[in-house]
Amino acid sequence: MDTSTVDRAFQVALYAPTDDHAALDTGASLLASDPTADAELARRGVELVAGTWRRGWQPADVVRIVRRDLDDVHERLISALILEQAPHDRPRGHRWAAQLARLAEGAAAAPSRTDRFTHATAVLELYRLLLRLPTLEDLDETGTGQGAPPTSRSHARTTSESRMLARIRALLAKAEATGFPEEAEALSTKAQELMARHSIDEALLAGQGPGGGGPTAWRIGVDQPYEQAKAVLLDAVASANHCRAVWNEPLGHSTVVGFETDLEVVELLYTSLLVQATTAMTKAEAAQRAGGRRRTKTFRQSFLAAYAHRIGTRLASAAEQAAEQAAEQAAEEAAGEARAAGSLLPVLASREVAVTERMESMFPDTTTTRLRGVTDAAGWTEGSRAADRAEVRSRRRLD
Structure with missing residues (x-):
């Protein structure tokens, strides 16, 4: 697993201004040319999703902002990452679980894979957005009786x-x-x-x-x-x-x-x-x-x-x-x-x-x-x- 390719792509593309298309193309080219980086790239995406939870976001919030600021392909990517991260997450409340269930229902039809460069570009655009999401107010999703046996x-x-x-x-x-x-x-x-x-x-x-x-x-x-x-x-x-x-x-x-x-x-x-x-x-x-x-x-x-x-x-x-x-x-x-x-x-x-x-x-x-x-x-x-x-x-x- 070649993590250095992912690191170089991130360094070039994720921290550049959003209108720097040349930096995005360079990062996507690095990822597209190295299939051995795919697993690491996906793992980093799961980590970024977990990072948004620590900053107060919830699944529906993230999907909504991706839908607003990016395109359908990015929405499918973020939905897949959220569902992949969910089994590794800590216990949450029932509303959180309902959001995941809605994502799972909509993820039945998997998107067709595009060429490697186009896919890498979309992934980097999504990751750049996730990195720049601000901290939100904590909704205390675990404070609604999660884990308590129902009477x-x-x-x-x-x-x-x-x-x-x-x-x-x-x-x-x-x-x-x-x-x-x-x-x-x-x-x-x-x-x-x-x-x-x-x-x-x-x-x-x-x-x-x-x-x-x-x-x-x-x-x-x-x-x-x-x-x-x-x-x-x-x-x-x-x-x-x-x-x-x-x-x-x-x-x-x-x-x-x-x-x-x-x-x-x-x-x-x-x-x-x-x-x-x-x-x-x-x-x-x-x-x-x-x-x-x-x-x-x-x-x-x-x-x-x-x-x-x-x-x-x-x-x-x-x-x-x-x-x-x-x-x-x-x-x-x-x-x-x-x-x-x-x-x-x-x-x-x-x-x-x-x-x-x-x-x-x-x-x-x-x-x-x-x-x-x-x-x-x-x-x-x-x-x-x-x-x-x-x-x-x-x-x-x-x-």
Whole structure:
């Protein structure tokens, strides 16, 4: 095994500026001319993957950044390296395992091998990106009960959660698929009601149980284009579901902090609303084009910005009404009407404090930003109307 070839190729290509194509070609030529270096090159890739984990990245994060900055061939390469590294990794949480499972499903069809020089070039481009990834906040993937033997109660709760989330997913899928705005509104509303019940039931169970886990954090991709409006939408959904979101614009994701059951519904609702917004935007844009308009980019930017703004307003109103309902329930208990929800207020308050503390410890320095490029009045109007059709109403009273 000739490691010196790999070392020379790395020295030439990996640390040169990204626009230095001559250095990349030189490194690729060295690797292409020495087949005995292949095993060492692959081993170095596995080491680079492990290095990204030590810097706070997770499998989905790495694949997402590779997909954004490079090409399909690089995405296949990184997926294969992650799966190769996994058996040698330490124990991780269930969300990490789910990310690996999705990669394994997508890796069924192996890419055809190109010529040695082209392959070496792609490998060096991928390794150069991995080397330059910055350190991210630690999501503490092992802090979610990994390795603890499940109890009968926790197993029952997991089964119940799975059924509830399956119902929510089914409702949102129907809302995305229907061509009737009123039906989409009713389905989204019912989904949000189930999300509210899911979150409150979990909060009460956690409050009654011994100890219980604290808030954790997930990263959710916020992809181009129009990523600023998408980040605003995710922030609105997170806030309405007892979570906090922090957007990392350069790396194309938001970190959402909250309790795990709330994070589940945030990801579900955000994804569904984004699908509904895109569908509505495409229809509205087609109508605008039929009328002779051609400013597609400004229309879309303004549409999504208005959609995010309007959804945020409605979700905030729903959250306020839910708090008022909880206060009424507490007052009724004080008057002698014993209700299980009577203990809801202190439990939710303590969870809110825990989420805020976790977020501030992870992100001690954050800034706010304003939406840019919102200049199309027609796009804003149509986006607001679409958000009204995807309305998420206030949560029904939980008796």
